[in-house]
Structure formats: structure tokens, C-alpha cells
Amino acid sequence: MASExxxxxxxxxxxxxxxxxxxxxFRLLLGMxxxxxxxxxxxxxxxxxxxxIFVLVCSNIVVSLMRDLLKPHLRILMFTLTIATxxxxxxxFLKAFQPEMSETLGPxxxxxxxxxxxxxxxxxxxxxxxxxxxxVDAVGMGVGFTLTLCVLAGIREILxxxxxxxxxxxxxxxxPWAAMRMPVGAFITLGLMLGLVNVVSRKxx
Amino acid sequence: xxxxxxxxxGFISIVIVNNLVLTKFLGICPYxxxxxxxxxxxxxxMAVTFVVTLSGTLTWMIxxxxxxxxxxxxxxxxxxxxVIAGAVQLVEMYVRKFFPSLYESFGxxxxxxxxxxxxxxxxxxxNLWGIDNLLEAVVLSFGAGIGFTMAICIMAxxxxxxxxVDVPECLKGAPITLIxxxxxxxxxxxxxxxxx
Numbered sequence: 001m002a003s004e005x006x007x008x009x010x011x012x013x014x015x016x017x018x019x020x021x022x023x024x025x026f027r028l029l030l031g032m033x034x035x036x037x038x039x040x041x042x043x044x045x046x047x048x049x050x051x052x053i054f055v056l057v058c059s060n061i062v063v064s065l066m067r068d069l070l071k072p073h074l075r076i077l078m079f080t081l082t083i084a085t086x087x088x089x090x091x092x093f094l095k096a097f098q099p100e101m102s103e104t105l106g107p108x109x110x111x112x113x114x115x116x117x118x119x120x121x122x123x124x125x126x127x128x129x130x131x132x133x134x135x136v137d138a139v140g141m142g143v144g145f146t147l148t149l150c151v152l153a154g155i156r157e158i159l160x161x162x163x164x165x166x167x168x169x170x171x172x173x174x175x176p177w178a179a180m181r182m183p184v185g186a187f188i189t190l191g192l193m194l195g196l197v198n199v200v201s202r203k204x205x
Numbered sequence: 206x207x208x209x210x211x212x213x214x215g216f217i218s219i220v221i222v223n224n225l226v227l228t229k230f231l232g233i234c235p236y237x238x239x240x241x242x243x244x245x246x247x248x249x250x251m252a253v254t255f256v257v258t259l260s261g262t263l264t265w266m267i268x269x270x271x272x273x274x275x276x277x278x279x280x281x282x283x284x285x286x287x288v289i290a291g292a293v294q295l296v297e298m299y300v301r302k303f304f305p306s307l308y309e310s311f312g313x314x315x316x317x318x319x320x321x322x323x324x325x326x327x328x329x330x331x332n333l334w335g336i337d338n339l340l341e342a343v344v345l346s347f348g349a350g351i352g353f354t355m356a357i358c359i360m361a362x363x364x365x366x367x368x369x370v371d372v373p374e375c376l377k378g379a380p381i382t383l384i385x386x387x388x389x390x391x392x393x394x395x396x397x398x399x400x401x
Contacts, residue, residue, distance in 0.1 A: 029234075029237070029379055030234075032230075032233040032234055032237065033230050033231055033232070033233050033234070033322045033326075036230040036233060037229070037230040076290075076316065076319065077290055080286050080290060080319070080320075081283060081286070081287070084282050084283045084286050085283065087282060088279065088280075088282050088283065091282070092279070106333065107326060107329040107330060107333060110282050110325070110329055111231075111322050111325060111326055111329070113282060113286055113325060114286075114319075114320040114321065114322045114325050115322075116234060116320060119320055179391075182390075182394065183227065183228055183230065183387075183390040183394075184387045184388075184390050184391045184394070185387075186230070186387075187383050187384065187386045187387030187390060188383070188384055188387035188388075190383050191376070191379075191380045191381065191382075191383030191384035191386075191387060192380070192384070194379055194380040194383065195373075195375045195376045195380040196375075198375040198376075198380070199375045202375070
């Protein structure tokens with residue numbers, strides 16, 4: 001029982017690390033392609049985040065269970081194949097139940113396979129730790145990623161259309177910034193946000 | 206003459222107008238990570254060009270001649286990623302044998318080409334655009350590689366000069382690189398509408 005009580009704060013820390021201290025996008029600079037590509041509006045960003053959480057948790061579970069069987073030189077290949085299987089499941093699910101969303105996200109759903117976050121967590125966490133830690137780590141990282149995506153998408157959607165979740169919130173006189181919907185907006189918003197995160201974390205320490 | 210025209214337009218379109226890095230956000234990780242020096246960037250671009258040409262062609266063949274014939278489209282992603290991993294392994298062995306110094310300087314980035322989104326992304330786009338001609342698939346794959354090389358070399362050139370510039374403390378490193386990339390895409394938006 002004693003080990004149980006010492007275990008839970010560690011699990012909590014693992015979970016929180018994914019959200020701020022080791023946030024995959026701001027701190028580790030991983031998974032940039034989907035971060036930039038699907039954040040033109042909040043809806044696709046949230047769908048993308050949920051798909052990533054699903055794939056991340058499932059692949060961490062499988063990798064953690066087979067961590068003793070892994071051969072060093074075949075490791076990355078095994079990770080990629082595991083991830084590809086779960087991404088296929090997520091893609092078929094979206095096609096069947098959210099056809100419009102699947103259309104909007106297009107090839108970026110299958111591109112979760114090569115999302116560095118998932119391989120990074122399989123390599124850095126799941127192939128070394130037990131089942132529980134791996135799951136908590138996956139959920140923390142996934143939620144951190146989703147939150148970042150939604151914040152970025154929120155800023156871009158407000159500035160490009162004056163709406164959030166397709167509901168207008170800004171007064172009618174607002175002139176939309178068309179550039180925010182384009183690749184330029186994605187790069188510059190993310191660049192400025194990274195700068196902001198740097199300032200905040202320096203103030204803290 | 207007609208075929209040549211289509212191929213030429215397709216090539217220019219994927220290199221400049223629909224550049225994978227600048228308009229589709231593919232291959233951002235090496236674009237930010239390896240663009241510190243021009244010679245490294247060019248080597249990386251060449252390696253990616255080779256892998257993308259090889260895997261684009263192979264995945265088109267597998268997709269059209271095997272998977273669609275047998276009705277196995279469900280396994281498409283798994284097959285694609287296997288082909289790409291194999292092609293990268295091939296390049297890695299070749300470079301290690303014949304260009305040991307280049308191999309040393311690439312380090313971890315060479316095996317990481319497997320997880321370069323530009324390559325899987327291109328294979329998926331070829332499938333999505335409904336390219337039904339092997340020659341066109343080859344030209345598009347090659348063009349995508351050239352486009353990637355061009356983008357990463359331009360970026361490396363800018364960053365080499367940026368070392369001498371006084372950048373605000375909090376924007377040093379990745380943030381300023383992203384902002385530069387944003388301005389670069391703005392410049393390339395001028396080509397939009399040139400073709401299609």
C-alpha cells in the first residue's frame with residue numbers, strides 16, 4: 001500500500017509534464033506538421049487532437065506490453081507498424097462517422113503515422129516503463145498536444161473569420177484577416193506563441 | 206507533345222506552386238532542424254529527393270497493381286510506411302558505404318527520413334489526386350523532392366545570414382525561424398494561381 005501512495009504523485013507529475021513542462025509542441029518542437037496544417041479552425045483541430053490521443057494511448061499500451069520482445073535494430077519499424085495499424089482504425093472510424101471532418105482533414109489523418117510525438121513517446125517512455133506509467137504519459141502528452149492545437153486554432157479562427165466554433169463572437173464591423181487562414185498565419189502565430197512561452201517560462205524561473 | 210506538356214506543368218506545379226513544405230506543411234521537422242548550414246541542407250535535400258522518388262514510384266505501383274486489384278485498400282498505410290522504411294534503409298546503407306564523411310555529418314537525421322511527413326504525404330497526395338499514369342507519378346515524386354531541396358536551401362541561406370542579426374532574446378532559435386518561414390510562404394504565395 002505504501003508504494004501505492006508514493007506512486008500517485010509521480011503519476012500526477014508525469015501527466016502534468018505533458019501539458020506544460022514538456023509540452024510536445026512548445027517545448028519539444030514535435031509534431032509540427034499537423035500543428036500548422038489543421039489549425040485554421042477549432043473543429044478540425046479538436047478532431048485531430050482526439051485522434052492523436054487515441055493513437056498515442058493505444059500504441060503506448062502495445063509498445064509497453066511488448067517492450068521485452070523488442071530487438072534494437074527492428075525497434076523503429078515495430079513502432080511504425082503498430083502506429084500505422086491504429087491510425088488505419090482511426091481513419092476508417094472518422095470516414096464512417098464523421099465524413100465531413102474526414103474530408104476536411106484529408107491526408108493529415110494518415111499522416112499521424114509519421115507524427116514525431118507518437119514515435120518519441122514510444123521510444124522515450126513506453127519501451128522503458130510499465131503499463132500504467134505509459135498510459136498516463138500518453139494521456140498527458142495527448143491532452144497537452146490537443147490543448148496547444150485548440151489555442152492556436154482559436155487565435156487563427158477569431159482573426160480570420162471573427163468566430164469560434166463557427167459561432168460569431170466579434171462585432172459585425174470586424175474586417176477578417178484573410179492571411180490568418182493561409183500558411184503564413186500558421187507559421188507566424190506559432191512563432192509568436194513560442195516567443196511568448198519563452199518569456200513566460202523565463203519569468204517563472 | 207501533350208503528355209510532355211502535362212508532365213512539365215505537373216513538375217512546375219509541385220516544385221513552386223504546390224510546394225510541399227511551404228503550402229502543405231509537410232516535412233517541417235527537418236526544415237527547421239537541418240537548415241542551419243547550406244551544405245547539410247543540400248545533402249539532406251538530395252537524400253530526401255532520392256527516397257521520395259523511389260517510394261513515390263513504388264507505392265504507386267503497389268497501390269494500383271496490387272492493392273486495388275486485390276481489394277486490400279485497408280492495408281494501404283501499412284504498405285506505404287513499409288516501402289518508405291525499406292527505401293530509407295537502402296539509402297542509409299549506400300551512403301554509409303560510399304560517402305562515410307557525409308554519413309557522419311547526417312547522424313540521426315538519416316534514419317529520421319522515414320518519419321519525414323513529406324514522403325508519406327506525397328504518396329498519399331498522389332493517391333488523393335487520382336494520378337493514373339506511372340510516368341506522371343514518377344515526375345511528381347521527383348518534383349516534390351526538388352521542391353523540398355529548394356525550400357530547405359533557401360531557408361539555410363537565410364539562417365546563415367541571420368546569425369549576424371540582433372534578434373530579440375525571447376525569439377532566438379525556433380520562433381524566429383518559424384516567423385522567417387512564414388514570410389517565405391508569403392513570398393511563394395505570389396505564385397499561387399499561376400497553374401490551376
